[in-house]
Amino acid sequence: MTGRMNRLLKGERKESLWFASGLFILAGIWQAMSLFFSPLVLPSPMETLESLLNLLTSGDSRRDFYVSAYRVLTALIAVIVVGTGIGVVSGFKPRLESLLKPVQDILIAIPPVALIMLVIFLFGSGSPQTIMVAGALVFPLIYGNTVAAVRTVDRDLLEMTGVFNVSGKVRLRDIYLPSVIFSSLPNILLAAGLMVRIVVMAEVIVGVTVGIGDALIIARVNLAAREIFAWMLVMVAVVLIIEGVLLYTIKKYLLRWQVQG
Amino acid sequence: MRAFIGSLNKRLYIGGAIIILLGWEVAARTIAPGTLPSLGETWNSLILVHENGKLWQHLPVSLARSLIGFGIGAAIGFIAGAPAAFNRHFYYLLKPLIGSLLSFPAVVVVMVGMVWFGMGSAVAIFITALFTFPLIYMSTVEGVRMMDAQLLEMAGVYRISKWNLWWNIYLPALTTALLSGFAFAAGTAFRKTVMAELLGSHDGVGYALAMTRFNLDTAELFAWVIVCLFVAAGIKLLLVMPVHKYLRLRNPPEGERSDWKNE
Numbered sequence: 001m002t003g004r005m006n007r008l009l010k011g012e013r014k015e016s017l018w019f020a021s022g023l024f025i026l027a028g029i030w031q032a033m034s035l036f037f038s039p040l041v042l043p044s045p046m047e048t049l050e051s052l053l054n055l056l057t058s059g060d061s062r063r064d065f066y067v068s069a070y071r072v073l074t075a076l077i078a079v080i081v082v083g084t085g086i087g088v089v090s091g092f093k094p095r096l097e098s099l100l101k102p103v104q105d106i107l108i109a110i111p112p113v114a115l116i117m118l119v120i121f122l123f124g125s126g127s128p129q130t131i132m133v134a135g136a137l138v139f140p141l142i143y144g145n146t147v148a149a150v151r152t153v154d155r156d157l158l159e160m161t162g163v164f165n166v167s168g169k170v171r172l173r174d175i176y177l178p179s180v181i182f183s184s185l186p187n188i189l190l191a192a193g194l195m196v197r198i199v200v201m202a203e204v205i206v207g208v209t210v211g212i213g214d215a216l217i218i219a220r221v222n223l224a225a226r227e228i229f230a231w232m233l234v235m236v237a238v239v240l241i242i243e244g245v246l247l248y249t250i251k252k253y254l255l256r257w258q259v260q261g
Numbered sequence: 262m263r264a265f266i267g268s269l270n271k272r273l274y275i276g277g278a279i280i281i282l283l284g285w286e287v288a289a290r291t292i293a294p295g296t297l298p299s300l301g302e303t304w305n306s307l308i309l310v311h312e313n314g315k316l317w318q319h320l321p322v323s324l325a326r327s328l329i330g331f332g333i334g335a336a337i338g339f340i341a342g343a344p345a346a347f348n349r350h351f352y353y354l355l356k357p358l359i360g361s362l363l364s365f366p367a368v369v370v371v372m373v374g375m376v377w378f379g380m381g382s383a384v385a386i387f388i389t390a391l392f393t394f395p396l397i398y399m400s401t402v403e404g405v406r407m408m409d410a411q412l413l414e415m416a417g418v419y420r421i422s423k424w425n426l427w428w429n430i431y432l433p434a435l436t437t438a439l440l441s442g443f444a445f446a447a448g449t450a451f452r453k454t455v456m457a458e459l460l461g462s463h464d465g466v467g468y469a470l471a472m473t474r475f476n477l478d479t480a481e482l483f484a485w486v487i488v489c490l491f492v493a494a495g496i497k498l499l500l501v502m503p504v505h506k507y508l509r510l511r512n513p514p515e516g517e518r519s520d521w522k523n524e
Contacts, residue, residue: 014350015349015353016353018350018353018354019353019354019356019357021354022353022354022355022356022357022358023357025354026357026358026361040376041376041377042377094270095270095273098270098271098273098274098277099273099274099276099277099280100277101274101277102274102277102278102281103277103281106281106490109448109489109490109493109494109497110486110489110490110493111451111452111455111456111467111489112452112456113452113455113456113459113467113470114455114470114485114486114489115486117470117471117473117474117482117486118482118483118486120474121296121474121479121482122293122296122297193364196366197364197366197367197368200366200368200369201366201367201368201456204368204372204460205368205459205460213368216368216369216372219372220372220375220376223376225373225376228369228372228373228376229373231369232365232366232369232370232373235364235365235366235369236361236364236365239364239366240360240361240364243363243364244360
């Protein structure tokens with residue numbers, strides 16, 4: 001047992017060693033390339049970090065960050081409520097699913113920028129519009145997953161509840177709910193990572209007065225490449241924390257539960 | 262036809278689409294006349310962009326850009342993905358690069374691209390290639406990893422020749438991986454091109470979209486959105502569905518990967 005554990009740990013250590021060298025090489029290439037170009041075009045890693053520190057200490061930038069984070073959270077909560085709600089109903093009623101499929105298909109197929117333009121035309125620009133677009137673009141992901149989750153509920157378990165005359169309420173609470181939550185959690189994190197990127201894109205195109213998108217537009221007008229890079233680092237860090245760390249932890253936890261369950 | 266829409270009811274699907282169109286028409290006439298163009302106005306606008314040549318000026322440009330970007334990204338993704346699939350060390354070496362590419366917000370990369378290349382085709386092609394690359398890379402790695410372990414074991418037991426191994430096991434697995442990657446990434450490539458054009462180009466569908474905002478021409482905006490949807494449908498009909506059909510013949514059906522946007 002311990003031998004196996006040791007082997008496993010050794011393997012993991014070796015993997016992280018390769019991972020770290022990959023990161024190192026990447027930074028090295030970045031540094032090397034920045035020597036050939038002016039900092040206006042490609043700032044070096046150090047310059048970007050310096051700019052990142054400036055962002056973190058400046059009140060304006062922090063406000064931009066919080067406002068964008070607020071939009072991400074609002075849109076995410078709205079889309080989880082709406083997407084899961086409609087998704088559960090569609091899961092039970094295949095006809096509704098067919099009826100709603102064109103909406104889902106259109107939202108998947110439409111280029112996000114085209115949807116953003118539509119919303120600007122119809123509702124003007126501003127913060128609620130940004131939240132609306134972001135919610136609409138993430139909706140198919142949450143909705144589709146919920147439908148699939150309801151459909152793939154353990155058939156054997158359901159059959160057994162039929163045999164033992166389990167009430168509908170208990171069936172919903174003890175079988176459907178855990179199954180939907182189980183498969184939704186990783187998906188919600190995926191949606192959160194996606195949402196961060198979509199909200200910032202919507203901010204840039206819709207045109208808002210505060211937020212990361214606004215900071216990016218100003219940085220571009222000022223030709224401040226290092227600031228754009230610093231914001232990029234911020235967003236990559238946020239997305240990696242959501243998709244890498246949180247998703248990994250939850251998946252590991254869920255998998256453990258599944259094996260023991 | 263069942264393979265086409267799976268468990269879906271085709272009649273209800275068409276019904277849903279008709280309800281959307283009807284709702285649109287009603288809203289255009291009653292709730293927001295003047296803001297929301299009606300079906301007829303949108304159709305006229307579509308005919309207009311066809312007749313005045315705008316459609317045939319911008320659409321081929323966008324298609325060419327997404328094709329070139331897709332080609333470059335797919336080639337690099339495959340060249341990097343094949344060795345990474347067979348060698349775990351190489352896979353972990355590339356992981357930071359792929360991870361950060363996947364978490365890059367496209368719009369920020371477009372801005373960096375505009376600083377580097379100025380306005381024009383280069384930005385759109387660069388963005389498209391950059392975002393196609395990790396998708397093809399991942400599906401190549403996944404495809405090879407999912408290669409039938411039993412088949413490989415049997416090949417080992419019967420000591421089949423290297424050539425036989427490549428021709429009959431590795432090559433089909435790589436082809437499968439590549440095809441499913443193509444189907445997965447093609448739609449994304451077009452959407453990325455349009456986004457890059459909207460911000461950083463003087464032609465293409467994205468630029469045409471941006472111009473409608475400038476001219477406040479809502480009907481034309483809707484016409485371009487419909488063009489985009491037609492392109493997406495074309496990709497699905499001509500590439501995604503044949504590929505899925507072909508793959509299903511070779512492999513037992515598995516959970517379909519949901520096509521979510523990676524912005």
